[in-house]
Amino acid sequence: MNWLAALPMYNVTPALAADWRTLLDHVRRHVRPWLEARGDSFEVIHPSTSLTEFWLRGDVLLTQTCGYPLMHALNDRVQLVATPIFSVDGCANGDYRSVLVARKAAGVTSLESSRGLRAAYNSDDSNSGMNLLRHAVAPFANGRAFFASVIETGGHLASLEALLDNRADIAAIDCISFAFVQEYLPALASGVVTIGVTAASPGLPLIASKDVPPDGISAVRIALASVIEEDPPLARRLKLAGFAQRPLDDYSVILDLENDAAQRGYPRLA
Incomplete structure (x- = not known):
């Protein structure tokens, strides 16, 4: 088997993309004994298909997804490997949240006061950009549309650009x-x-194909843990403090947030 690996979620700049590839090179070196014992290989790639298609491939040894698809499109179809712990406020034990940001010229100081403005979000299957924003808005929406309009941008950077270009006023990043x-x-x-900030939920999980055997998952987990000790400068650049072994049930809070918004009469970001 030629196992594939990719970490596409936090490639904010080309330099950071290169650093994530370096992390995967560390993983490859550490899992080499496992690979050689099986006669397998390991290839770091940039997914050429949709991410959902890539996440569901049977030859994926390590990649990263969002918690929302983990609970929906990928539910029971992939394995949870680990949850990164980032040295960023709000990220203890592998949690994260979204920062609510507004275009400076919009002149708003709170989410509640942004009623009737324009929102940008990255994608319908995003926890950070859509689900957490929907949950934050729900208490103020009173079961009705809250924003004048919403636009799907395709990514967090694109959402920020939409604010700067005056195509939107509010986003959750x-x-x-x-x-x-x-x-x-x-x-x-x-x-x-x-x-403001949103509620917290477990961070973007590292996953593997259901076809990866238990000893392969163990080898990858050991390899990930080694990166922090062996390459502290890389860990600092990536803001990585470690990796948590969290149960899949922890991610059900993402469904709770979704259901809470629906129960408040706000099932769709609008």
Whole structure:
């Protein structure tokens, strides 16, 4: 088997994309004995299909998804390997949240005061950009549309660009992505203000195909843990503090947040 690996979720800049590939090179080196014992190989790739298609491939040894598809399209179809712990506020034990940001010129100071403005979100299957924002808005929506309009941008960076280009006023940005933007793309962060944060939920999980045997999962987990000790500068650049072994049931909070919004009469971001 030629096993595949890709970490596509936090490639905020080309330099960070290269660092995530370096992390996968560390993993490859550590799992080599397991691979050689099986006569297998390991290839780091950039997915050429949709991410959902890639996540569901039977030859994926390691990749990263979002908790929302983990609970929906990928439910019981992949294995949870680990949850990264980031050295970012709100990320203890592998949790994360979204930062609510507004276009500076919009003049709002809270989510509640943004009624009637325009929202941007990255994708319908995003926990950070859609689900957490929907949950945050639900108490103020009173079962009706809250925003004048919503646009799907395809990514967190694109959502921030939509705010700067005056195509939207409000967005929810994964706090890890936003921390990377503040450090590496300060011009993109300078045009927005933080008006709050969302509820917390487990962070973006590292997953593997259901076809990876238990000893392969163990080898990958050991390899991931070694990165922090062996390459501290890389860990610092990636804001990685470690990896948690969280049960899949922890991610059910994402469904709870979704259901809470629906029970408040706000099942769709609008």
